[in-house]
Amino acid sequence: MKKLQTFNTDQIKIVNESVEIAEELVSNHYKMSASQWLHRRYDVKTLVGLNPDEVVHGPYAQIIRYKGQRKDTSLESSTYDFYKICLQDHSILAIIEQLSEMKLFSFTLYIIIHELIHIVRFSKFLQNFDASPEEKLTEEARVHEKTHEILKTIRFSGLTDVLKFYNKWRMPFDGLQNS
Numbered sequence: 001m002k003k004l005q006t007f008n009t010d011q012i013k014i015v016n017e018s019v020e021i022a023e024e025l026v027s028n029h030y031k032m033s034a035s036q037w038l039h040r041r042y043d044v045k046t047l048v049g050l051n052p053d054e055v056v057h058g059p060y061a062q063i064i065r066y067k068g069q070r071k072d073t074s075l076e077s078s079t080y081d082f083y084k085i086c087l088q089d090h091s092i093l094a095i096i097e098q099l100s101e102m103k104l105f106s107f108t109l110y111i112i113i114h115e116l117i118h119i120v121r122f123s124k125f126l127q128n129f130d131a132s133p134e135e136k137l138t139e140e141a142r143v144h145e146k147t148h149e150i151l152k153t154i155r156f157s158g159l160t161d162v163l164k165f166y167n168k169w170r171m172p173f174d175g176l177q178n179s
């Protein structure tokens with residue numbers, strides 16, 4: 001198989017920064033305190049941290065739900081949902097190369113905010129992970145709407161272009177998958 005393009009060291013740094021800012025913006029938006037935030041309930045991984053079956057072609061990211069088990073007990077009720085945000089470096093880099101106005105930081109900021117909103121909504125039971133395709137599509141539009149709401153007052157280089165990109169493109173850009 002052809003080797004897929006992955007983020008280089010500088011790009012990883014940029015992505016890590018966008019993750020930090022995305023977490024801050026989303027937790028503020030939902031007024032979640034540090035203790036209410038989804039610590040250890042999700043992880044963000046780039047292509048090098050993905051298993052082959054977590055790699056997709058087309059979407060910029062996908063969320064995979066795993067079942068976690070707390071170590072201190074073996075009771076059934078102690079399992080919890082764990083979400084892995086799988087960034088697809090190759091697809092993100094392809095669009096950045098294709099559209100010169102797209103900036104990596106602002107683009108991944110949008111993607112990560114979008115994915116975190118999904119996870120917050122799953123964890124608050126505002127949305128079912130295993131919804132019907134129609135419901136998933138409605139949720140997708142809602143999550144794009146929320147992402148816009150959070151980002152429209154923020155200024156970062158290239159962010160307006162990212163928002164414009166998704167204004168035209170209110171379509172699913174990620175996948176949801178069970179492990």
Ligand SMILES: [Zn+2]
Nearest residue numbers: 140143173174
């Ligand atoms: Zn989505």
